[in-house]
Amino acid sequence: MLFLASKYKYIGPEEHRLLVADDNVGTKVKGFGDVLTWIKETDQHPDHNTGIVATYVILKNRFMYIADRHSEHVACAQGQDVLSAGEITFSIEKGKVEVTEVTNLSTGYCPAPASWKAVDKALKKAKLAHPKKFTCNFEFRLCxxxxxxxxxKDxxxxxxxxxxxxxxxxxIN
Ligand SMILES: [Zn+2]
Structure with missing residues (x-):
């Protein structure tokens, strides 16, 4: 079945989007090996209680891209529109990578909770075990x-x- 995903545009200033569009901070996640390489190359330190938290986006090629949690989503996406964005937590045990938490928390893109579908597809494509839905759902509204x-909240x-x-x-958008 064809899956028509909504696209989310960066809602911040256009000058900023252009400024970070060339920052090559996002790592494409095709499989668990990409996560392990990213952890090594960016010198992430797993915490045994919380795992490794990263910023993620899903781009229109349906792949997930991850970056250091202090990175902006728009930089991770190289300024592009996204199908979803938020924070992801990986737990690594004996070289096995698992996703323990995923949220849609991105104030740069404000993806709706329904964007979970795109996250689910990308994680399935990368063959990473993951939760059945966002472990925390955020709703965003423009005043x-x-x-x-x-x-x-609440x-x-x-x-x-x-x-x-x-x-x-x-x-929004
Ligand atoms: Zn207001």
Whole structure:
């Protein structure tokens, strides 16, 4: 069945997008070996409790790209649109890579929770064991009055800056 994924554009300033578009920080994840190589090359240190947290994006070629967790999603995506973006946690045991957590937390792209499909497909393609859904779902809303992007917590649809009521539906891009 054909799967039509939504695309998300970077919502920050265009000058910034162009500035980071040439930063080659994203590593394409075709399989677990790419994750292990990335860990080594970027000198990531696994924490036994939390694993290794990385920034990820799914590009329109349906592959996942990862970068150091302090990297911006837009840099990891080389300024491109994404099918999803967020944070991913890998646990490494005896050379075996597993995904223990994935979220859609990206205030640069604000992907909807429904973008999980693209994440699921990319992880299946890379043959990485992973959760059945986002381990933490974030909802983002644009305040139409002051243009602040709000991360919704506890079903509270009120702008944190100007207290305007926020749309119940996803309204970004
Ligand atoms: Zn507001």
């Amino acid at each position: 139409l009055k002051c243009e602040t992007i709000n991360v919704i 079903d509270w649809y009120v702008c944190a800056v100007c207290e305007q009521d926020l749309d119940k539906k996803w309204n």
